[in-house]
Amino acid sequence: MTKKINSKLTKLAKYYSLINYNLIYDSNAINRYKKDGFKLTGNKTEQLQKLKNSIKNIKNCNLKKSATNLVFSDGNSSSKIMLIGEGPGANEDKEGLPFVGRAGQLLDKMLLSIKLDRKSVYITNVVNYRPPENRKPTDKEIARYLPFLTKHIEIINPKILVLLGSTALNTIIGNEVVISKARGKWVEKKIGNCSTHVIASFHPAFLMRQPDQKKMSWIDLKMVRQKIKELKIKIEK
Numbered sequence: 001m002t003k004k005i006n007s008k009l010t011k012l013a014k015y016y017s018l019i020n021y022n023l024i025y026d027s028n029a030i031n032r033y034k035k036d037g038f039k040l041t042g043n044k045t046e047q048l049q050k051l052k053n054s055i056k057n058i059k060n061c062n063l064k065k066s067a068t069n070l071v072f073s074d075g076n077s078s079s080k081i082m083l084i085g086e087g088p089g090a091n092e093d094k095e096g097l098p099f100v101g102r103a104g105q106l107l108d109k110m111l112l113s114i115k116l117d118r119k120s121v122y123i124t125n126v127v128n129y130r131p132p133e134n135r136k137p138t139d140k141e142i143a144r145y146l147p148f149l150t151k152h153i154e155i156i157n158p159k160i161l162v163l164l165g166s167t168a169l170n171t172i173i174g175n176e177v178v179i180s181k182a183r184g185k186w187v188e189k190k191i192g193n194c195s196t197h198v199i200a201s202f203h204p205a206f207l208m209r210q211p212d213q214k215k216m217s218w219i220d221l222k223m224v225r226q227k228i229k230e231l232k233i234k235i236e237k
């Protein structure tokens with residue numbers, strides 16, 4: 001009798017391990033920002049370098065295969081203001097820097113309108129390699145790069161996080177929100193171990209196609225300016 005029960009239990013244990021029992025019965029809430037599974041040590045510069053190397057060493061990634069360069073970031077890594085775009089385009093892929101094409105030129109003007117520039121903010125993208133033909137990154141690609149983005153945010157530790165466009169918005173805030181409704185609203189959010197004030201706004205490439213929306217973008221930019229004041233953030237030059 002005992003032998004029979006033991007054999008049944010062994011089979012059950014084997015079955016559970018095959019169907020990934022823990023995954024099915026884990027009742028903890030899913031934290032989409034806690035999947036990183038890698039720790040980085042050292043000062044900020046060293047951590048950023050290590051993160052960059054981890055992205056460089058990513059395996060079996062079609063985005064990396066078709067891209068020319070890794071596009072990691074631009075700007076000031078001690079800034080308390082971080083901007084996140086979607087992914088590199090052709091110019092960014094060529095130069096290895098984010099927002100250097102036409103959308104980047106508009107972004108520079110937008111920043112200047114609230115007395116900011118690339119020396120006073122830090123800029124990165126949801127994915128670090130160019131999606132072919134400038135398509136949006138797929139959900140799978142975004143999920144693959146999310147641990148890197150989370151780590152990137154943790155290292156920079158911004159007080160203000162500006163999400164440019166729907167891809168950045170949906171990646172950080174969730175898929176249930178649309179940019180036209182979510183833009184221009186402050187949300188306090190914990191991303192990894194970084195607590196920050198998040199605002200979404202239109203992507204500069206969208207503004208080039210829909211210039212009538214620039215007035216909404218201007219409202220958002222003024223909100224950023226106001227928050228900088230409120231939080232007494234020192235603008236780095």
Ligand code: URA
Pocket residue numbers: 085086087088089092097098099100101103104125205
């Ligand atoms: N669009 C983006 O989202 N990021 C870039 O770096 C360039 C264009």
